Structure formats: structure tokens, C-alpha cells
Amino acid sequence: MxxxxxxxxxxxxxxxxxxxxxxxxxxxxxxxxxxxxxxxxxxxxxxxxxxxxxxxxxxxxxxxxxxxxxxxxxxxxxxxxxxxxxxxxxxxxxxxxxxxxxxxxxxxxxxxxxxxxxxxxxxxxxxxxxxxxxxxxxxxxxxxxxxxxxxxxxxxxxxxxxxxxxxxxxxxxxxxxxxxxxxxxxxxxxxxxxxxxxxxxxxxxxxxxxxxxxxxxxxxANVDDLTGALSRRAFLEIGDALLNASLRSGVPVAIAIVDIDSFKAVNDTHGHAAGDQVLAHFATFVARELRVGDVFGRLGGEEFGVLCPTTTAAEAVVLLERLRAQLTASAPGELPRGLRYTFSVGVDQMRRGESLEQLMARADRALYAAKAAGRNRVMVA
CATH class of the missing domain: 1.20.1070 (Rhopdopsin 7-helix transmembrane proteins)
Structure with missing residues (x-):
């Protein structure tokens, strides 16, 4: 009972x-x-x-x-x-x-x-x-x-x-x-x-x-532990979704492949701990300065990607050039004394009927052109 x-x-x-x-x-x-x-x-x-x-x-x-x-x-x-x-x-x-x-x-x-x-x-x-x-x-x-x-x-x-x-x-x-x-x-x-x-x-x-x-x-799975940026997998998933949405709406999407200049020299001169500090500082700086809606991820090593919805290649160049000039003019206090760095960027805009891999490949070629031209610059494919 x-x-x-x-x-x-x-x-x-x-x-x-x-x-x-x-x-x-x-x-x-x-x-x-x-x-x-x-x-x-x-x-x-x-x-x-x-x-x-x-x-x-x-x-x-x-x-x-x-x-x-x-x-x-x-x-x-x-x-x-x-x-x-x-x-x-x-x-x-x-x-x-x-x-x-x-x-x-x-x-x-x-x-x-x-x-x-x-x-x-x-x-x-x-x-x-x-x-x-x-x-x-x-x-x-x-x-x-x-x-x-x-x-x-x-x-x-x-x-x-x-x-x-x-x-x-x-x-x-x-x-x-x-x-x-x-x-x-x-x-x-x-x-x-x-x-x-x-x-x-x-x-x-x-x-x-x-x-x-x-x-x-x-x-x-989705966030890079060191930098707090999106992981490569998450970045590519969002990129595919943005490209699909762009195909339906006709709104442009631009991508920027960003690489820290002479990063190996930073590690060799200041040590790998300082290299990690540079990566974390760079990611924090870029994430803070990007617009609402822009997507930022770490693609691997010192290479990062920025996806800019409703943005043409020319507009993305203006955005990344502003960030480049701002970082070049600053002296990060949280980095080891005397350590400064720059970055190079390759930019391109989505073309109808292409995949994210094709878009990234063109932006990557523009990045190599920026490196070959002397680094610390933004170039469009």
C-alpha cells in the first residue's frame, strides 16, 4: 500500500x-x-x-x-x-x-x-x-x-x-x-x-x-583552441553555405586568404611561444576589427581566411587594406619587446557556378603574388 x-x-x-x-x-x-x-x-x-x-x-x-x-x-x-x-x-x-x-x-x-x-x-x-x-x-x-x-x-x-x-x-x-x-x-x-x-x-x-x-x-570541433578563430572545417562549412545563398540571391561574396609574413623567422628568432603569441594577437586583432557578419577562420599554420558576405572584391580589398595599415602602424604591447609583424592578403570574389575550392584557389594565387611583390600588401586575383 x-x-x-x-x-x-x-x-x-x-x-x-x-x-x-x-x-x-x-x-x-x-x-x-x-x-x-x-x-x-x-x-x-x-x-x-x-x-x-x-x-x-x-x-x-x-x-x-x-x-x-x-x-x-x-x-x-x-x-x-x-x-x-x-x-x-x-x-x-x-x-x-x-x-x-x-x-x-x-x-x-x-x-x-x-x-x-x-x-x-x-x-x-x-x-x-x-x-x-x-x-x-x-x-x-x-x-x-x-x-x-x-x-x-x-x-x-x-x-x-x-x-x-x-x-x-x-x-x-x-x-x-x-x-x-x-x-x-x-x-x-x-x-x-x-x-x-x-x-x-x-x-x-x-x-x-x-x-x-x-x-x-x-x-x-569548430573553434581553433589557440586563436579562438573558426577551425578550417567550420570555416569551409560556412563558406559553402554562403556561396549557396549567394547563388540563390545573386548577392556577391568575397574571400580573403591572409598569411602572416615571415612567420618562420618569428619562431626562429623569438621562439615558438612568441610565435603562438603572434597568432593569438593577430586573430584577436582581426576578429575585433571585422564587420558584423564577416567570417574569420584559421586555415592552418599562420594562414587565415576571411569570408565577406554581400561584399565585392574591391570592397574586400579596402577592408583588408585598412586592417593591414592599422596593424603596420601599431606596436602591440602584449608581444615581446621589439616584436612586430605584418601580413599579406590575396582577395577574390565568387563567380557564378564555381565551388568554394575554386574561389579559394584564386585568392591563394593572389596571396602568393602579394608575397612575391614584397609582402605586407593586399592583392586581388
């Missing part, structure tokens, strides 16, 4: 399994995971304290149990804040938790009132679950899939509705009860809804953590 005590024990086991799954992600240093593991541990202690009602002091089975259960949900919420990059602590929620605990003390020791305790606890949980649902919907990164975030938002919304209706019914005296472990249809029904909270929350946060792992893997 399903009783409040068996429901609490099943929920404890669910929390323990959630801790085991989240613990496997601990080493990945995903923001929020530590909060979620702690939340499950606190919830287990709270539920075991609830199970001791009638066999332990009221400060433990009533006050501490309710306070810890509310704290567990607050830790889940704060973990989600950390996961989404929010650094500020939700101090209003912590202040409300203190008020809830004070209310539990009052309605336990001064004016014993079970319905009042249930009402205040349900209200606190409903508000936090509602805030969690809003956080997941509004805080979802635009570049990530919606499903993981909306799953947790939907679970939080259902739990918000459950706690909200429970609080309303007890506050108006629609249900009369004297103990959490009292066997009654309504109590068992509400506790059965409550048993869904830990597994649903655990599944939701684990899905978020795995989405973060997937994002890291995607970044490793």
Missing part, C-alpha cells in the same frame, strides 16, 4: 541515484553541478528527518526538516543561476527562507497549526519553482537546443502548480490534517506529486550538464 512513509523513502532513494549521476559529472567543472549535488544531499537529510516524525524532537522532524527541504530547492535554483552564468546570489530567496523557518517555528512551538506550516512551505516552493521555470525559458542561450531547458521549465511549472494548489487548499481549510505522515487520500496524492520533484529536477539538471558537455565538444 502506498503510504506517506513509503513515498518519503522512495524519494530518498531517487535523490541518492541523482547524486550518483551528478557525481559522475563533478570532474567536468560544469558550473552549478556542485550546488545540485549538495541540494540532493540536503533533500535526503530533510526527508529522513520528516520520516522521524513521532520518534524525534519536533525541532528536527518539523523545523529542521522543512527548512532543509526548502534549502534544497533553493540550492537547485542557485545552481541553475550559476550554470547560466549569473554570479550574484539570490539573497531575497535566502531572506524568505529565514522567514519561512521562523514561521515554521511559530506554528510548531507557539501556535501549533499544521495547515499554516503546509501553506507557508507550499507557497515558498511554488514561488521558487515558478522562478526556476521563468529562468530556464528566459535564460536559455540562443545558440543551444531548446529541449533541455524547456523540459526543466515544464517540470518546474507542474511542480509550481502542484505546490500552489496544495497551499491554497490548506490555507482555506479545504483539507484538515495534523501530521505529514497521516494516511489520507489527499495527503498521499500530494506526496505522490512531490515524489516526482527529485527525479524530474535531477533529469533536468543532468540534461543541462550534458548539453554543456556537448557545447564544449562542438567548440573543440
Amino acid at each position: 502506498l503510504t506517506p512513509l513509503t513515498i518519503l523513502l522512495v524519494t530518498v532513494l531517487s535523490g541518492a541515484m541523482a547524486m550518483a549521476v551528478l557525481g559522475s559529472l563533478w570532474r567536468e567543472a560544469i558550473p552549478g553541478v556542485g550546488y545540485w549535488i549538495t541540494a540532493n544531499a540536503v533533500a535526503i537529510v530533510a526527508l529522513l528527518s520528516f520520516a522521524l516524525q513521532g520518534h524525534a524532537p519536533r525541532w528536527l522532524s518539523f523545523v529542521a526538516a522543512n527548512g532543509l527541504l526548502a534549502l534544497a530547492l533553493l540550492l537547485v535554483f542557485e545552481g541553475c543561476l550559476r550554470f547560466l552564468g549569473h554570479r550574484a546570489r539570490p539573497w531575497p530567496a535566502y531572506a524568505a527562507l529565514v522567514l519561512v523557518v521562523l514561521g515554521i517555528c511559530y506554528w510548531t512551538f507557539i501556535e501549533p497549526n499544521f495547515n499554516a506550516r503546509v501553506t507557508v512551505m507550499s507557497a515558498y516552493h511554488a514561488i521558487l519553482y515558478g522562478a526556476l521555470a521563468v529562468l530556464m525559458v528566459r535564460g536559455r542561450p540562443a545558440h543551444r537546443p531548446r529541449y533541455n531547458y524547456y523540459f526543466l521549465a515544464a517540470a518546474a511549472s507542474l511542480l509550481c502548480a502542484g505546490h500552489g494548489s496544495r497551499g491554497i487548499m490548506y490555507s482555506f481549510g479545504a483539507l484538515m490534517q495534523t501530521s505529514l505522515l497521516q494516511v489520507s487520500p489527499s495527503n498521499v496524492a500530494f506526496l505522490a506529486i512531490g515524489i516526482l520533484a527529485p527525479p524530474f529536477l535531477a533529469i533536468g539538471v543532468v540534461m543541462l550538464a550534458h548539453d554543456r558537455l556537448a557545447e564544449r565538444l562542438e567548440r573543440l
